[in-house]
Amino acid sequence: MQIYLPIAELPVDVFFIVLMGMAVGFISGMFGIGGGFLLTPLLIFVGIPPAVAVATQAPQxxxxxxxxxIAYWRKRAVDFKLGMVLLTGGLTGTFLGVAFFNQMRRIGQLDTVISLSYLTLLGLVGSFVLIESLNAIIAARRGRAKPTRRGGQHSWYEGLPFKMRFPRSGLYISVIPVLIVSLAIGFAGAVLGIGGGFILVPALIYIFRVRTAVVVGTSLFQILLTMIAATLLHAISSHTVDIYLALLLMGGSVFGAQFGARTGAAIKAEHFRFLLGALVLIVAVRFGVELMGQPKEMFSVTATETVR
Amino acid sequence: MMQIILRIIAGLTCLLAINASAQAENLIISLSADMVEIRSNFTGAQIALFGAIQPDQGATARRRYDVVATTRGPRGSVTIWQKQKFGPFWLNLDQRKMIAIPSFASVLSSRPVADILPEKERANLRVGLDQIVPEQTSGRDANLPAFREGLVRLRSRQGLFEENASAFRFLSPNLFQATIPVLATAPIGKYDVDVKVFSDGALVASAGKSFTIEKGGAEQFIWKAALDHSLLYGLVMVFISLIVGWTASVIFRRD
Known part of the structure; x- marks a missing residue:
């Protein structure tokens, strides 16, 4: 069954889009990430204009x-205080990101920026998580599980001024690195149509050493609020949020996410991180091939202005 | 559909009778629709084109006619990017901006346009898909063939530019019919149909008509809302998303 998308201005297959939402929702529920870094490229691949794909990703x-x-909040596994600090940085980043997004769209380099950023971001995060989790798996096999956090051991950035206490996460650190990281994630989120969960989760675990129990819940809380802001900003400034497309996608993904969350709960922590790293890296490789391989078509066209 | 066709044919025959005393070779055309409305089930449209040629008063022997119908969608400016190697990457580094490029173009003819008239004439009259991109007057190397050809190739691959050299069916030597295919991805706006009739490589008659593609009902409403009431549109979108997420969590609540 085909349905015409009023903003993207093309018809799509309803079941195909719902199925795609479901598959990405499954992965998203499993890892506590938005799944945008998978869905945005998929949408572009099926012909949705990049600007619509990125903007519609936000409400999804x-x-x-x-x-x-909601699920993590019921389990009291959300650190609202940390979430609010992350949000401050995240919103600033989103605001800057949407402005940058529109500027790049104007000068016609949006596709290149999206591809290059995906490659860099996913490549770095993916390799890092993969290597770390492999080490953890090997260490666990040898029976020498490394303690994730030793009391009294701090990195230099944790000692910067403006220290704050986050009891639920078991943290007492400077807010400066937290703000910087969340700003970068908010920026990337608005430009790439990603929630940034796949960066935020590892960042909370490795950089700030937040208690694993509250990582996913806090990350989801911050993503939720940042993406509400991104939806509004994209709707106002680029008018490219397609409500039909968003509804189809979320119809699939909310259900996929439920099954994903159950599957995720049954996996060991280091295996979980290994899978996440591998997944991120696969997407990065795909972008790398696209950017570095000899292109079949040397030309591309962007419509700058059409007189209706 | 059949009814419409019959009505058009009847109308055309009428017009022919009225114009019988005119001296010039006359061409009358008609389209099966002057407005295509996009609804949620829109997957493209077919527009029937009918034409009647009224031969010269003095002409005794029936000439053979060639017909070319060019449909141009809303025009706009485009940027064509050329990828170049930059370190290990292929990036869009070279670019040309072109103006007055139709977003949709279809060239329908009764036989290959190259056989109907020579290239120089075609360029003058702008007949043929290779003549769709108008001569660009500003910018460095504005008319570099690689960019023009790249544009036509890309648009053709998307189905937005197309050429069909066996599109016409002659119902009688002077009465012809063709179908203009409009893709689902064709942009909304005004479409101009220009029909030219040739005989022995000379233009003998021409006529024009136009139709519009518009979004209808809900599609139009949503599109307008997104443009004119963007904050409200965004708020509604967020509200719906929250409701959907909350509903799912209620459905799946296990306690």
Whole structure:
């Protein structure tokens, strides 16, 4: 069954889009990430204009992360205080990101920026998580599980000024690195149509050493609020949020996310991280091939202005 | 559909009778629709084109006519990017901006346009898909063939530019019919149909008509809302997303 998308201005197959939402929702529920870094490229691949794909991704992430955030909130596994600090940085980043997004769209380099950023971001995060989790798996095999956090051991950035206490996460650190990281994630989120969960989760675990129990819940809380802001900003400034497309996607993904969350709960922590790293890296490789391989078509066209 | 066709044919025959005393070779055309409305089930449209040629008063022997119908969608400016190697990457580094490029173009003819008239004439009259991109007057190397050809190739691959050299069916030597295919991805706006009739490589008659593609009902409403009431549109979108997420969590609540 085909349905015409009023903003993207093309017809799509309803079941195909719902199925795609479901598959990405499954992965998103499993890892506590928005799944935008998978869905945005998929949408572009099936012919949705990049600007619409990126902007429509935001409300879709709002829907999936609401479900997740409620579940973790019931389990009291959300650090609201840390979430609010992350949000401050995240919103600033989103605001800057949407402005940058529109500027790049104007000068016609949006596709290149999206591809290059995906490659760099996913490549770095994916390799890092993969290597770390492999080490952890090997260490666990040898029976020498490394303690994730030793009391009294701090990195230099934790000691910067403006220290704050986050009891639920078991943290007492400077807010400066927290703000910087969340700003970068908010920026990337708005430009790439990603919630940034796949960066935020490892960042909370490795950089700030937040208690694993509250990582996913806090990350989802911050993603939810950041993506609400991104939806509004994209709607106002680029008018490219397609409500039909968003509804189809969230119809699939909220259900996929439920099954994903159950599967995720049954996996060992280091295996979980290994899978996440591998997944991120696969997407990065795909972008790398696209950017570095000899292109079949040397030309591309962007319509700058059409007189209706 | 059949009814419409019959009505059009009847109308055309009428017009022919009225114009019988005119001296010039006359061409009358008609389209099966002057407005295509996009609804949620829109997957493209077919527009029937009918034409009647009224031969010269003095002409005794029936000439053979060639017909070319060019449909141009809303025009706009485009940027064509060329990928170049930059370190290990292929990036869009070279670019040309072109103006007055139709977003949709279809060239329908009764036989290959190259056989109907020579290239120089075609360029003058702008007949043929290779003549769709108008001569660009500003910018460095504005008319570099690689960019023009790249544009036509890309648009053709998307189905937005197309050429069909066996599109016409002659119902009688002077009465012809063709179908203009409009893709689902064709942009909304005004479409101009220009029909030219040739005989022995000379233009003998021409006529024009136009139709519009518009979004209808809900599609139009949503599109307008997104443009004119963007904050409200965004708020509604967020609200719906929250409701969907909350509903799912209620459905799946296990306690």
């Amino acid at each position: 992430i709002v829907a999936t992360s609401t479900t997740g955030a």
